[in-house]
Amino acid sequence: MAFAQNTDAHRPGRAFVPFVLPDTIASLPRRPFEFSPAARDEAAASLEPGALFQRLLRDQESEASLLLARRVLEAFLPTDGHHENGSYEDTDAETIAVQVAEARAELAGTTGSLGAPGSEPRRTVLRQRAPLTLLGGCWLDNVSQPATQPSVIVNRLFAHHLTLRGDGNTKRGLAHLRRRALENEGVYLPSIAAVDFLDKARARPLTALHGCFYLALSRLPANFLPEVVGVHYAFHALGTDDLLTDTPPALPVAELRDTLDTYLDMAGPDERRRLHAAVRLTLELEREHVTTLAEFVSWRAGLTLESKVAEIISRHAPLAGSQHGGVRVGDSLLSDLFRSPGPSQGGTPALDLAAFLADLRESRHLRASGSGEGGCRFTDAMKFGGPMFGIFDEREAATLRAWAASVQLGERPRIEISPDTVGEERAARWSAALARSAPTDVVVAEAEPRDHRELFHRLVNIENFPNTLPLAAERAERCFEDAEILFVHGAGGRYTDATWFDYSPQALYERAERVYWEKLIQPYQPLQEIPDRDEVLFRQTTYYLTYLIDGAWLHRLGHLGHDERESDGMLFSIYADEMGNGDLRKNHITLTHRVLASAGIELPHIRDEAFMEQDELPDDLYGFAIQQLCMCLFPDRFYNEILGYNLAIEMFGSGEMRLHEIQKLRHHGIDTCYEQAHLTIDNFSAGHAKQAADIIVSHLDHVRRTLGDAAVAAEWHRVWRGYASFAYFLEQPMLEKIAAGAEPGATSPSPPAEPTTDAVTELVI
Template sequence: MTTAQNPRAWRRERTFVPFRLPDTIAALPRRPFEFSPAGRDAAAAASLEPRALFHRLLRDQESEASLLLSRRILHAFLPSEGEHPEDGPYAAAEPEAAAAIIAAQVAEVRAELAGTADALGRPDPEPREAVVRQRAPLALLGGCWLDHVSQPATQPSVIVNRLFTHHLTLRGPGNGKRGLAHLRRQALETEGVHLPSIAAVDFLDKARARPLTALHGCFYLALSRLPANFLPEVVGVHYAFFALGTDDLLTGTAPPLSEQRLREALVAYLALAGPDERRRLRAAVRLTLDLEREHTAMLTELASFRAGLSVEAKVAEIIARHAPLAGTQHGGVRVGDRLLSDIFGASGPARGEATAPGLAAFLTEFRDSRYLRPTGSGDGGCRFTDAMRFGGPMFGIFDEREAATFRAWATRVHAGERPEIEIPPDTVGDEQAARWSTALARSAPADVVVAEADPRDHRALFHRLVNIENFPNTLPLAAERAEQCFQDAEILFVHGSGGRYTDATWFDYSPQALYERAERIYWEKLVEPYRPLEEIPDRDEVLFRQSTYYLTYLIDGAWLHRLATLGHDERESDGMLFSIYADEMGNGDLRKNHITLTHRVLASAGIELPHIRDEAFMEQDELPDDLYGFALQQLCMCLFPDRFYNEILGYNLAIEMFGSGEMRLHEIQKLRHHGIDTCYEQAHLTIDNFSAGHAKQAADIIVSHLDGVRRTLGEAAVAAEWRRVWRGYASFAYFLEQPMLKEIAAAPDTASPAPPPPGDDTVSELVI
C-alpha cells in the first residue's frame, strides 16, 4: 500500500531530537569529509602553483577536486587545535565583553596598518600604481566567504541570516552597481588600474599578482567553498577583514560595513558559541590579522623595490612581460647578429631564457643599435619609440606608462648615458609564499576519508546532498541523477499540454512566445480554474497532503543558492536570480525567511522534525518515504550551477509560477479550516504573482539570459540554450503531473512511455 493510498501508512516509531526555532547553531558537528578515489586522484594531480590554484578554486565550484583542495588549504592555513589557547578573560567573558577584546585587538592592528597605508599613498605614481594593482585580487575577493554560507544545511540559522544581510550589502541591495566589487573597481580605475573580470584567464597576469597574493586569495576562496563546516572561521575572518579595512585605508574609500554593524554580528555569534567555537573564531581573527600584516608588509617591500628600479630595469621588465607574446612577428629585424624572432622565439627569453643576465645583455646590445639612434626630428624620437606612435607598427602594444618608460630610456641613451645594466630579481613576498606553499604541499587533513558514495536509500541520499560539503563523493551521483531526470522530462515536450498545472509542450523560442505561454499557463491552469472548496477534507488528510510538500518547503530556494557567486555573476540574469533567492531567504530577516515560515506551519500542525542537516532527520516518521524524488532532484541540480544553469532557469520559472493560483488557494482554505498556520502559503501567493512577482521575474530572467546568448554567440546558439531551459521547466512538471504521466504510460499507442521519477519505487501523486 502506498502513502498516497493511506495517509497514516508512513508513520513509524522513531526517536529524535526535534528542531525548534530559532536555529541557534554556532557550528556544525565535526564530521569527516568523504571523497571518492577519483576525486582524490584529481586533487593530487592538480597544480599547487599559486596562480593555477587560485584560478582552479575561483572557476571550478562543482568538482570533488576543488573541495578537497579547499580542505587542504584550510588545513595548511588554520592553526591546529590547541595551537592558540584562549586567554582566560576572553574565554569566560560575556558576549559583548569578548567582542570588545577582539575589537581592541583588531583596532590596534588597524592603527598600525593605517600608518603603513599612509606611507604607501605617498610614493611616486609608478610604485603607487604597482601597490594598488598588487592588492586588487584581495580587494575584489573581499566577502567571498559569504557566497555559500546560506544553504540548506545552515538555514534558518540566526547567525547565517545576520551574515546574509551583510552579504546583500556587499553585493549591492538590488543593484550590483552599488556592490563592493563595483565600488572597488571604481577605486582601482581612479588609480589607473584597469583589470579584466576576476574570472578571466589573464586576471592575475594583468594584476601582476605575486605568489603570496595568490596564496592569500586561495585561503579566502577555500573558506568560501566549505563555510558550513567552518562557520566560526567565517565569522572571525569576516569581522577581522572588514573591521581592519586594509583596502579602505589604501584607497581612502568608505567601509562597506560599519564597525558597529560588524560588531553586532560578532556579539550575536559569541552569544551562541561554546568554548570550541570561540577558540576557532579567535584563531581565525588572529590568522586574518597576520595575513593582512603580511600582505601590507609585502606591499611596502614592493613599493620600495619599484622605487629603486633603474630605467633600464623597468625596460627589461616590460620586455620580459611582452616577450611571451612576441613570437615570430619581428620578421627580419635584427639586434646585433641575431633575429628578434630568434631572441623572442622558441629558443629565446619568451621560452624561459628571460634571465636577468640575458635581458641585460640584450639591452646592452639594443641601446647601441640603429633602432635607438635619434632620428634627428628634434623631438627626441628614434625608430623604436616612433614605432609606438599612432600609425606605427607597434602602436597599441604598450600602454602609456610602458611607452613613457621606453621614451625616458631612449632620452638617457641619446644623452650618452651608458650605465652598467643590472636587473635585480623580483622576489617580493617569495619567502613568505614559500612558507605557505610548503605547508600546503604537506597538508594532509586527518578528517579526509576516501570512499565511494553508496547511500542506502533516499533518506541517506537526501542527508548527503544537504551536507554536500562533507560528502563530495556524492557529486557524481547527483550529476548523473539530475541529467537523467532532465532527459526523461523531455517526454513532456510532446505530452505536456495535458498537465493540470503546467504545459511543458515544446514551442520555438521568442520572448513574445515565452511570455504568451507563461501567461496562458498562469490564467488558464492556475487562476481561472479556482473555485472555493465546498467540502473540506478531515485534518489527517489535509496534513498528509501537506506532508507531501514539506520536504521541498524545507529546502525552499535551494535550487538558486549556489548561483551568482564570485566569478560566476557577470550576466544580468545572475543578479536577478540572486534577488529571488534573497527574497526566499527573507533578505536576512528571519521572520520572513521561507524556511522559518515552514517550521512555523509545522509547529502549528503539531509536527516536530529534526533539522534536515542532522542525522536524526533520516529517522523522522512524519514525511512519506516515497516522495523524496522531487526534493532530491532540486538538491542534485543546484550543486551544478554552471553545468545546469539553463535548466535551473527553466525550473525556476516552473516553481515560481506554481506558487500562485488554485492549489495554493485551496491549501489556504483547508489549513484555515483546521486552525493551521497559512503563513507559508500566503507568502508565496503574494510573492510569486505573474504581474511583478517571482513568476514574472523568472520569465524576464530567461529572456535576459537568452538575449545575452544571442548578442555574444549569435541566433543559432539560442536554440540549443533554449532547449535546455525548457527541459528544466519540464523537469518540474515531470514530478508535479504524475496523474498525467500515469495515463501516458498506460496508453497503448505511446511511442515513448513515461519513465517513473528517478529512483522512486512508486509513481506518487504529488498533487491529488
C-alpha cells in the first residue's frame, strides 16, 4: 500500500482561478484516496461475490465500503484507456452510438431466444437477471453533490436520475416498474436490500460481480465522472432489461445521445478515452451476462428429472440442519447427511447427490401410500399440515412430485448429475482481478485537518478523504447532543423555538405554524433605513458558505436500497427542487453563483484546493456549513436528525430575514434571485416548510405502524434534536446569554434528559 503526505496542506502561491458559470467541468482533478489504517484492515478480509454485493449496497457510510468500491473499480476498469483487448482511441459520439446500436441488435437476437413470455425459461432468466435489472441507474445516486454542482453534465444526469426515480414518486420509478414487470412474469423477490435477496434471485457469482461494479461506481461518481457518463449511456441505450421485460425504454435514446454529445463537447482527450473505455466495458459486461443467461437456459433445458431434483435438494440441504430427527435414507440419518461439511472445510466430503438420490428412490419414503392419488410419505409431507409444508415453492414441489411418480412407475434411469457451473469461468476471471486489485492512488493515513478550512475541503471532497468520516460522525453527534440544551431554553430564539414537546402530528403542526407566523412572518416591517453596501455585503458573506452547499443535507438520502419509506421519496423531491430538477438555470447553486457575480465577489469552486485560501468569506461561519456536511454523510445513522434539521432550515427560508435581505440587495443593485427562490419555494402553505413537517409525520407514522408507539418516542427525540441543531447555530445571541448564565426566555416541559449549560460549545465555529 502506498503512503503519502497530506496533499491538501496549505501551499503558498497556489493558483487562484475564480469560478464562473457555466460549470463545464468534465472530470475532477485526479487525487489520491485517503483511508485510515483501520479501514485498510477492515477491507482486507476477502468477501465472496454475494457478500461484497450486499456490503456495497447496504453500507453507504463507512470507509471500508468506499475502499472496497475503489478496489472493485480498479479491477474492472482499464487503466488509462487500455484493456486486454487493446487501447481505445479517441472516438466521437456517432461512432460510440453505432457501436452500442450494433451491440443492441446482437443482444436482441439472443434475448428473443430465451423463452417465451410467461414460460419457465423466461422466469429463470428474469430471476437471474433481477439484481442487474433493479440496479439500473444506481450510478446516478450520488452524482449530484457539493463537489460536482452546478456542473452542466451533472445537471443533465440529475434530470435523468429524477426521471428514473419517478419524479419523486417511487410508484412511478424505474425500480418499481421493473419489479412489476418481473411479477407479471411470475418472479417475486424481496427488497433488493433484503439479506436473502440474492438467494431468492438464485444469483450466480457472475451476476453478483457485475452488480458490484455498478454499485462501486455509485459510491465514487465524482472521481469517475467520465465512466459514469459512459456506463449511463451504454447501459440504457443497450436496453437489455427493456428487451427482456418487453417494456419501453426508461430514457429516450435521443435524450441519452444528446447528453453524450454535450459531455464529449466539454471533455478533453483523457476524459474521452475514459468514457469510451467505460462504454466498451459496459458492452463487454452486458454481452457476457446475456451469453451467460443463454447458457443457463440451455443448461436447464438439458437437465434430466434427476438432475432437477438434485438441484433442489442441494439448495435446501444446507438449511435443513437437524430438523429431520431420526429419519433415515439408506444407512444414514438425514441430519448427518445434510450437516456434512464440504472438503474446503476440512471435514467429510459434501453430500453425494447421485448416491443419495439412488438410496432415496429405493427407500420407503417414495413407496406409494395407498391413498389412490399417487402419494407417498415424501410428497405427503409437503402437503398442508405435513412437516415439509411450505419448504418448497410451487415449481420445486411440482418437480419433486413428478420424480416421485416416475419412481413409483418403476423408472430407474442412470443418475447423472449436471452441476450448475454456468458463468463460473467468467466469474473466476473477475474474482481474480479483484484479488489482484491494489490501486496505487490509495493512501493510508489518519485524517488530521489543521483547521476548519481544510476540514471543509475534505468534507466537500469526501470521496478522496474517507478517513475523515469518523471525525465527521463524532462531530455531528456532539453537535446534536449539545443542541439539546435548547430543549429547555429554545423559546427565546429569534427565528426558532426548539423547546421540547411530546410528539403528535397535531402538536408538530401547531408548533411549526406558531414559529412560522409569530417568529418569521408577523415581526416583518420594511426597513426604514438601508445599511451601506459594504455592510450589506458583509452580512451576505456570512450566508454564502452555506448557500454554496445548498441542499447538501439531503443529497445522500433515498439511494438504492435505502429508499423504501414514503418519506424517502418526499425528501428526494425537496432535494430535486433545490437542484432545479435538473434545470441548470433553476439550480440553487447556480443562483448562488449568480448572486456572487452580481456582488463582484470572486471565489474558486468549493471543491478546489484554492478555496482554502479565499479571503472573501469569514472564517467564523465554517462551523455551520461543516455541521451540515458532517451529518449528511450518514443518511442512515442520522436519518431522524436530518428530518428535524430539514424542517428548521426550510422554515427559515421564509419571513422577515429573507424579506429584509431582498430589500437591501435590491437597493444596492445586487441580484436577489436566490432570496426570491427561497421566499416562494419554502412557504408553509404547500412549499418545502410544510412538506418538511409532512415528511416527519409520514416517517413517524411508518415507525408507529411497524414498531409501535414506544419506538415513536425514541425516534421523535432524535428528530427534534435535529431541529435544535439548526437553531443551535442560528440563535447565537441567545446561546451567548445562556453561556453567561442569563435566562433568555420561557421554558417548555423538560426533555427526556436535561442538558447543562456546559453543553454550549463552539457556538458558531
